[in-house]
Amino acid sequence: MRIGGLAGAGGPLDPGNVTSVLSFLAINSVFEFPALHGDGELEPGVAESITPNGDATVWTLTLREGLLFHDGSPVRAQDVVASIAYMGNFETSPTYALGWIDVDWANLRAIDDRTAEIPLLRPRADYLESVFAVFLPIIKEGAPDFMVPVGSGPYQVESNDGADGVVVVRNDDWWEFKPAVERVITVPINDPGARINALKSGEIDIAYQLPPAVVRAEEGNDDITIIRSSLGAAAMIFSMNTSLPPFDNPEVREAVRLSVDRQTMINSVLLGQGQLGNDLVGLGFPGYNDQLPQRTHDLERAQALFAANGISELDIVASDIAPGLVASAEVLAAQLATIGVTLNIDELPADAFFADIPRLLSTPFMTMYFSNRPAAVHLPQFVGSTAVVNVTAFAAPEFDAAMLAAQSTADAEERLQHLLEAQAIEWEQGGTIVWGFSPMILAHSPKVENVKVISDGLIEFEDLVLRA
Amino acid sequence: MSSGLTYAAMRMASAIATLLVVSVVLFAAVDLLPGDPAQQMLGVNATPERVEEVRRQLNLDDPAPVRYGRWMWSLLQGDLGESVRTGGPVEQIVARPALNTAVLLVAAFGAIVAVALVLAALSGVREGSRLSNLVSLCALGALSVPEFIVAGILIAVVGLELGWLPAVSLVPIGGTPLDRPVILVLPVVSLAIVGGAFGARLIRAAVADVARMPHVEAARLSGVPEGRVILRHIVPGAIPPTAQVLAFLVPFLVGGAVVIERIFAYPGLGSLLVDRVSLRDAPVIEAVGLLQASAVILAFQAADVVGFLASPSRRTAA
Numbered sequence: 117m118r119i120g121g122l123a124g125a126g127g128p129l130d131p132g133n134v135t136s137v138l139s140f141l142a143i144n145s146v147f148e149f150p151a152l153h154g155d156g157e158l159e160p161g162v163a164e165s166i167t168p169n170g171d172a173t174v175w176t177l178t179l180r181e182g183l184l185f186h187d188g189s190p191v192r193a194q195d196v197v198a199s200i201a202y203m204g205n206f207e208t209s210p211t212y213a214l215g216w217i218d219v220d221w222a223n224l225r226a227i228d229d230r231t232a233e234i235p236l237l238r239p240r241a242d243y244l245e246s247v248f249a250v251f252l253p254i255i256k257e258g259a260p261d262f263m264v265p266v267g268s269g270p271y272q273v274e275s276n277d278g279a280d281g282v283v284v285v286r287n288d289d290w291w292e293f294k295p296a297v298e299r300v301i302t303v304p305i306n307d308p309g310a311r312i313n314a315l316k317s318g319e320i321d322i323a324y325q326l327p328p329a330v331v332r333a334e335e336g337n338d339d340i341t342i343i344r345s346s347l348g349a350a351a352m353i354f355s356m357n358t359s360l361p362p363f364d365n366p367e368v369r370e371a372v373r374l375s376v377d378r379q380t381m382i383n384s385v386l387l388g389q390g391q392l393g394n395d396l397v398g399l400g401f402p403g404y405n406d407q408l409p410q411r412t413h414d415l416e417r418a419q420a421l422f423a424a425n426g427i428s429e430l431d432i433v434a435s436d437i438a439p440g441l442v443a444s445a446e447v448l449a450a451q452l453a454t455i456g457v458t459l460n461i462d463e464l465p466a467d468a469f470f471a472d473i474p475r476l477l478s479t480p481f482m483t484m485y486f487s488n489r490p491a492a493v494h495l496p497q498f499v500g501s502t503a504v505v506n507v508t509a510f511a512a513p514e515f516d517a518a519m520l521a522a523q524s525t526a527d528a529e530e531r532l533q534h535l536l537e538a539q540a541i542e543w544e545q546g547g548t549i550v551w552g553f554s555p556m557i558l559a560h561s562p563k564v565e566n567v568k569v570i571s572d573g574l575i576e577f578e579d580l581v582l583r584a
Numbered sequence: 585m586s587s588g589l590t591y592a593a594m595r596m597a598s599a600i601a602t603l604l605v606v607s608v609v610l611f612a613a614v615d616l617l618p619g620d621p622a623q624q625m626l627g628v629n630a631t632p633e634r635v636e637e638v639r640r641q642l643n644l645d646d647p648a649p650v651r652y653g654r655w656m657w658s659l660l661q662g663d664l665g666e667s668v669r670t671g672g673p674v675e676q677i678v679a680r681p682a683l684n685t686a687v688l689l690v691a692a693f694g695a696i697v698a699v700a701l702v703l704a705a706l707s708g709v710r711e712g713s714r715l716s717n718l719v720s721l722c723a724l725g726a727l728s729v730p731e732f733i734v735a736g737i738l739i740a741v742v743g744l745e746l747g748w749l750p751a752v753s754l755v756p757i758g759g760t761p762l763d764r765p766v767i768l769v770l771p772v773v774s775l776a777i778v779g780g781a782f783g784a785r786l787i788r789a790a791v792a793d794v795a796r797m798p799h800v801e802a803a804r805l806s807g808v809p810e811g812r813v814i815l816r817h818i819v820p821g822a823i824p825p826t827a828q829v830l831a832f833l834v835p836f837l838v839g840g841a842v843v844i845e846r847i848f849a850y851p852g853l854g855s856l857l858v859d860r861v862s863l864r865d866a867p868v869i870e871a872v873g874l875l876q877a878s879a880v881i882l883a884f885q886a887a888d889v890v891g892f893l894a895s896p897s898r899r900t901a902a
Contacts, residue, residue: 120849124863127670135669206634210626277680280757280851303754303849306859310752310849316744317751466862468618473632504631 117297117564117582119575120311121324123304128262129276131253132202132209137325137573138302142282145300145577146186146267147253150177150196151244153490153571157402158249162191162268162291164230166248172241172526175234176227177248184289185256186272193226198257200224200234214497214504215251218243239524241531245402246492246523270295270578280304284577295578315340315559321582322560322567324575327439328389331557340559341567346391346400346488348556348573350438352381354448355484356547359509362427363480363547371421372430375452377413378551384447385440386554393550395543397498398491401571403532405491405539419455428457430481435464438485438554445483476507487572488553491539495519499542508547515541591892599885606877607659607870611652614866614873620644621668621864642668655870665867669860674871678856682875685845685852687761688775689837689879691768695776696833700783701826704791719784726781731840735774735847743770753848761850771848775840783833790825794818824891831887835880 124136131147134140150163164180183191201224203209204216220235227233236243256266264273270292271284281302286295303320305311308330315323316339331342356363356372363369373395382390391399394411398404422428430452434445442463449459470476484507486494497503500519501511515538522534542548556573565581622638639645643654658665664674703719726734743751753767761768794800800817804810808817842854849855853872860868 124669124859127667127672206631210634275758277758280755283757301757304851305752305754305849306855307846307849310847313739313744314752314754314849317747319750319752319754465618470619470623472619473623473635 117300117322117577117580118303118320119300119322119324120303120305120314120320122306123281123302126277126281126304129265129273129282130262131255132205132212134211138281138304140572141324141574141577142271142273142276142284142302143253144269144574145271145284146265146269146273147255148267148269149249149254150252151249153245153249153401158245161249162254163248166244168241168243168526170526172239172243172524173236175236175243175248177232177234179230179232180291181230183268183291185268186266186287187256188289189256190229191254191268192229192257193232194229195254195257196232196252197224197226199252199255200232202255202260203251203253212251215247239526241526241528242492242523245490246496250489250493270576271300274299290578293578296581297577300577300580312340312559315561318561321564322558322575324558325573326557326559328387328554328557329439331559332387332389334559338562340561341564342557342559343567343569344389344555344557345569345573346553346555347569347571349391349399349488349553350485350556351393351397351399351488351550352385352390352438352441352444352552352554353484353486354432354444354549354551355482355507356549357478357480357507357509358545358547360478360480362425362430365425366545367421367425368427369547371418371425371427373411373549374414374418374421375455375457376411376448376549376551377451378411379413380451381444381447382552385443386552389557390555391553393552395546395548395550396491396539397486397488397494397548397550398539399488399553401488401490403491403535405536405543407536408540408543415451415455419457422455422457429460430457431460431462433462433464433479433482435469435483436466437469437483440554441483441485444551473505477505477509479507482507485554489571492522492535495535495538495542496523499546499548510542510546510548512541512545515545588892592889595885595888599881602881603874603878606881607656607874608652610870610873610877611655612648614869615648615651617861617864617866619864621866625668625864664871667860667865667868669863669865669868674867677868678853678871678875681851681853681856681872684755684761684850685841685854688768688771688841688845688850688852689834692772692775692779692837692841693830693833695772696779696783696837697830699776699780700787700829700833703780703784704787704826716788719788723781723784723788726777727785729778731774731778732843732847734777735770735844738770738774739847753850755851767848767850771844771850774844774847775837779833779836779840782836783829786829786832787822787826790829791818791822793825794821797821820894823894827887827890827894831883834883838876838879 121138122136123138127135129139129143131143149161150166151161152159162180162183163177165178168175185191203212204219206213218236218238218240220237223235225233263276270287270290272287274283274285276282281304283301286298305314308326311323312330314320356369378392432445434442436442445461452459498505499510500516518534518538522531522538525531556569560567563583566579567575568579569575622635626635666673667677706715739751742749749769750767753771755761756763795818803813803817845852845854846858857872
C-alpha cells in the first residue's frame with residue numbers, strides 16, 4: 117500500500133514535533149493513544165480506564181494488560197509518565213506542550229506498572245477528551261530514536277528516509293487485531309497535481325490531501341474514488357481583532373458578518389465542495405453548538421451599519437495558508453463593493469504567515485484557517501484570556517467563566533451545557549467568521565477498501581484493505 | 585609556467601571569486617526571506633520565551649556578517665551545518681537529491697546536446713535552405729512553450745492516456761533513478777524539447793557565422809568536398825562558440841529542473857529547494873543554492889577551457 121502526500125522536511129517521526137502530514141500519518145500508526153477521538157466519538161486505546169477523582173484534580177490512567185512495544189518490552193505506567201513529561205515540555209514538544217500546562221509536575225507518578233496518577237493544578241473534568249485523547253501518544257521511556265521509533269501501535273517502522281518516505285510493517289503482536297495490509301509506504305509527493313497523476317497511473321494507491329480544484333477535474337472518473345470529510349477539514353475564516361479599530365465596534369463586526377455570502381464563497385472558492393459555516397469550529401464533533409441560528413447574508417442591513425459607523429474602506433491581510441483564502445478575500449471584496457465599501461487586500465506569502473506571531477496578533481482583519489477540532493479542544497487554545505494564540509483578542513469574562521466551568525464541572529451533561537454556552541458567547545460577541553469548511557479530500561484506487569477518515573483528517577492504516 | 589597552466593590557474597581563481605560573490609548574495613537572500621526561522625520551527629503555539637531561546641541557540645540575533653563568517657568557516661571545514669527543521673546534517677539531506685538531480689541533468693544535457701548539434705549542423709551549414717528554415721521554425725515553436733506545459737502535455741498523453749511511461753518519477757525506496765531508468769524519460773524529454781530548441785538556434789547561428797567566413801567560402805570554391813569543408817573548416821571554428829552555448833544551457837537546465845522535478849515528484853535538489861524555502865530551512869537552502877551555482881560556474885569554466893584548447897591561435901602555436 118503506497119500513500120502519497122505532503123512530506124515537508126521528513127526527518128524524525130517525533131510525536132512532539134510533527135513536521136508534515138505524511139509524518140503525522142506514520143506517527144499515528146506507530147504510536148498509540150490512551151483513547152482516540154476516532155470518527156467523532158471517543159474510541160478505546162491502550163488505556164483500560166481513565167478516571168478522575170471527585171473534583172477532577174487527579175486522574176488515574178490504567179493500561180490494558182499485556183501491551184508490548186515493538187521491541188518486545190512491556191508498555192508500563194512509567195512510559196505513560198515519561199510520555200506526558202515529553203509532550204508537556206515546551207522544548208521537546210513546542211506545539212503540544214500547552215495542552216499539559218495544568219499538570220502538577222512534582223506529583224506526577226507511576227503507582228505501579230499499569231497505573232499512572234496525573235495530578236492537576238486545577239479541576240479539569242474534560243481532560244480525557246481535551247488532552248489524553250489528543251496530546252498523549254505513548255512513547256517508550258528513555259532517549260527515544262525518532263528516526264526509527266519504537267511504539268506500540270499496529271505498525272512498526274521498517275525504514276525512514278526523507279527522500280523516499282517511510283516504510284511501516286504490520287505489528288503482528290498488536291493487542292487489538294491483525295491489520296489486513298502488511299506494509300504501508302508513505303511517498304513524498306508535494307505537488308497535488310503530481311499526487312493525483314501518481315494515483316491515476318498506479319504509482320500510489322491513495323492520494324492524501326487534495327485541493328478541491330484538483331479533484332473537480334476527476335468527477336466522473338470511475339477509476340478513482342474521492343472521499344471528502346469534515347473531520348480534518350479546514351475551517352475557512354475571516355478573523356476580526358476585537359481589540360483593534362474598527363473591529364472593536366460590535367456593529368462593524370456585525371456588518372462584516374452580514375456582508376459575507378457564505379454559499380457564494382463555498383461555490384466559488386471551494387468549487388461547491390464544502391460545508392456552510394456558522395462562525396464556530398468543531399462542526400461534526402461532539403460538543404458542537406448546532407442550536408444557534410445559521411448566520412444569514414443581509415447586504416441592506418450591512419450597508420446601513422457600515423454607513424452608521426462611517427466605514428467606507430477596510431483592509432484585510434490575506435494568505436493562502438489553506439488553499440482558497442486569498443480568493444475568499446477577493447470574493448468578499450466584490451460583495452462589499454456592491455454596498456460601497458472598498459476592501460483593500462494585502463496578500464502575504466503562505467510560508468511567512470505564521471512566522472511573525474506578534475504581527476499576527478496585531479492585525480485587525482485577516483483571512484485565517486483552523487483545523488476542525490472538537491470545540492473543547494479548539495476554544496481553550498484560540499479564544500479567551502488564557503489562550504496563547506488568540507487572534508481575535510476576544511476575552512470576555514463571561515466566556516472565560518463558561519469555559520472554566522466547561523473544563524472543571526464533573527457532570528458531563530452540565531459540562532456540555534457550559535461548552536455550548538461558551539460557543540454561544542463567542543458566536544454572539546467574538547471576532548471569528550467561519551464562512552465554510554473546506555473538506556479533507558483524498559482519492560484512492562478501487563483496489564483500496566475501508567478508507568476511514570478520523571479526527572485531524574487522519575486515516576488509520578490498520579483499517580485499510582488492499583485487493584489484488 | 586606554460587600559457588595553458590597560467591590560463592587554468594586564472595580560470596580557477598575567477599571561479600572561486602565568483603563562488604564567493606554568489607555565497608554572499610545567497611546568504612543575504614536567504615536572510616531576507618520574510619519571517620522568523622525560530623517561530624517557523626516551533627509553530628504557532630510556541631511561547632515567546634521559547635522562540636527567543638531558539639533564536640539564541642541558532643545565533644539568529646548575531647549581525648548578518650558574523651553569521652556569514654561563521655557559515656563560511658564551517659563550510660571551509662567541510663561542515664554544511666544542520667537542518668533547522670529536522671536537526672539532521674545538511675550533507676546527508678542534500679546527498680541523495682544531489683545525486684538524483686545530477687542523473688537527471690546529465691541525461692537531459694546529453695539529450696539536448698545530441699538534438700541541438702544535429703539540428704544546428706543540419707540547418708546552419710546551408711543557411712537559407714528549406715531544411716534550415718524548417719528547423720528554425722520548429723525550434724522557435726518549441727522555445728515558445730514553457731517546459732511545465734510540455735511536461736503537462738507529456739504526462740496527460742504519454743503517461744496517463746497511453747500509459748506508456750510513468751506519469752510521475754518516483755525513485756525506488758533506497759535506490760537511485762538508474763534502478764528504474766524509465767522514470768527519467770518524460771522529465772528528460774520535457775527539458776530536452778525546450779533546451780534542445782534553444783541550443784539548436786544558438787548553435788545554428790554560431791555554425792552559420794563560421795560557414796560564412798572567407799576561408800570556408802574559399803575552400804568550397806576550390807572544389808573541396810562538402811563533407812571535408814564541414815569537418816576541416818566549419819566544425820573546428822564552431823567549437824568555441826558552441827561550448828559557450830552549451831554552458832549557457834546549464835543554468836537553463838538547473839532552473840528548469842526545479843520546475844520539472846516538482847511536476848514529476850522527482851526527489852532532486854529542485855524539489856528539496858522548493859520545500860525548504862517554504863520551511864525557511866536556511867542551511868539546506870544555502871547548500872542547495874551553492875551546489876547549483878557551482879554546477880553553473882563549473883560549466884562556464886569548462887566551456888572557457890574547451891574554447892581555449894580549440895582556439896586557432898593555440899592550435900597554431902601547438
